[in-house]
Amino acid sequence: MPERITLQEIKERISRFISKRNWEQYHSPKNISMSIAIEAAELMEHFQWLSPEESRDLLGNAAGRAEIEDELADIAIYVLDFCNLFSIDIEKIIARKLGKTAKKYPVRLVKGKAHKYTYYQKLKRKSKA
Structure with a gap:
């Protein structure tokens, strides 16, 4: 079984991996965001x-499963x-986004449903009218 490592250790390994190969010069926001999309397409x-x-x-x-796990790892x-x-705290931004999403999709309205949040906004407006 593979060793268990913390998120911080993973981030440090990624940074060292890139640095040892002198690849920072290629890692612009454009290139990395495109790479995320490309890898997501490979998963799909x-x-x-x-x-x-x-x-x-x-x-x-x-x-x-192994192939899919490799795509998810990529x-x-x-992302990391x-x-x-760009000094983005992944744990902080995920927590913040989950909070925003919880407000968009309150359990009492959405449980067991798969509508887009705009559907629930319309319901709220109708109930206030």
Whole structure:
């Protein structure tokens, strides 16, 4: 089983990996954001044209799961690299975003539903009218 490391240790490893290769010069916001999107597209490619059931089955297959885990790792590495390079506290911004999202999607309105938040905004306006 792989060793367990903290988020800070992962960020430090990523930084060292890039630094040892002198790749900082290529890691602009544009390039890293594009790399995140490219890796996300590679993740989506595994599921393209599969039914919901087939996509779940893919994760039950050891080889398929390993490929998907690699794509997720690539995405996470680029996200953490972006955060490292531009002094973004990932833990802080995730907590902040979860707070904003909780306000957009209050449990009492959304539980078991999958509408966009604008649907719930319309419901709130109608109930006030």
